[in-house]
Amino acid sequence: MSRAGACMSNRATCAIIIIGDEILSGRTTDANLPYFARRLDELGLVLRETRVIPDSIAVIASTVNEYRAQVDFVLTTGGIGPTHDDVTARAVADAFGVPVERHPEAARRLESYYSRRGTKPNAARMRMADMPRGATLIDNPISQAPGFQIENVLVLAGVPEIARAMFEEIVPRFGRGTPLVTQTIVTTLPEGAFASDLAELQSRHHRVRIGSYPIYERNRHSVHLVLRADDSDLLSTAAKDVDSLLAQLSRSPKDRS
């Protein structure tokens, strides 16, 4: 997880752990990474890596320990419900070497929620109030059962509606970041027509990160060139150079396809 570019060096870093057999088996498509990734980027944080791992206490615990030493914030999603395959709280407690214990405020919220609904707060339901010792709560405005934070590890639900609501609850904990400035230039030239020149531009504008993303849509081909930097002057200078390069190549008919 070394930093690839020099241009983002003062930003807080994140890693995401997506927990769930159902994603690894292809039964369920994860919808949390796209949301979290986009929001973290908007907030000025750098998402360094993401892992999708099974509902295994040992794997979750070792992944949490690996990441929490490497990044500022670790987000997990999945495995905090009432059933036997929900093992995230146990695993995170193991990662920190602390016991799981009933969190009084979480228990109060669950009891109040079930009482309002006329539902029995049975042992399985109250298990959702069992958290690593020292955890603080992450509010769940949808179905009350809270997520939790322990040190730099933030444990969120897997159900996307709840995961997103919890994410928005924790935004203030990230502190103020400065989003990268970004510009996308679309061209119908193929990557091979400009790749060498673009590499030269990239090395000249080393504080701007230039990505090249070919898009195939219904047999129409285009390339999105995405420029990202933490300084808008640097960005616009680089963007002008990319524009000039593409304009020049577009006038050179022999290399257009």
Add this chain to the structure above:
Amino acid sequence: MSRAGACMSNRATCAIIIIGDEILSGRTTDANLPYFARRLDELGLVLRETRVIPDSIAVIASTVNEYRAQVDFVLTTGGIGPTHDDVTARAVADAFGVPVERHPEAARRLESYYSRRGTKPNAARMRMADMPRGATLIDNPISQAPGFQIENVLVLAGVPEIARAMFEEIVPRFGRGTPLVTQTIVTTLPEGAFASDLAELQSRHHRVRIGSYPIYERNRHSVHLVLRADDSDLLSTAAKDVDSLLAQLSRSPKDRS
């Protein structure tokens, strides 16, 4: 990456590496994991873990080395085009400690493809024929530029249309696997109503893996109970027990919500 369940112990194992800054920044939503995961499951392989990592030679190389020692097959997707941010071939070569060199058959295919299209096979385009020494090709029926395999690492394109075509090309290399048998039971009971009993059923049917997945759709709530095993008799016995449990709980009105 320890194996979580005992029921899948003879299956070939896989890990997937998704390479791309654009996925970590939230700009692009990965579409390859859902496809690969579903197909691997259908083919009887076990997907143990997936990582999304940046376009960094060092990170790609270390991830490849970590995974190739742990699983039977490592699949990578992304980073094999002609632009400066396509660094996967270089990184995989570093992982194996071999040089990158021009692959003659890959070069022949690219030259023939560009010649047919009247396009110049310039340096950037021909760079797509540069691969780790010892690599064998993975056909690309869409745009010719091949993927490659070195030992147990299979390097595929990132563009979903090409990634899927390459995946189907490599299916025979996985050998014959036996897909798990699976059954999904849908209930409108909430997880909390059956979680304790289901945990007891899970421990009785230890060769069947029972997952519980709550679904929220337009305020309608249901739970999908997914049973997976490598033996259909064991599966159907467990499924009958789950059915009986749910039927019994449905008759008990006090715990229905």
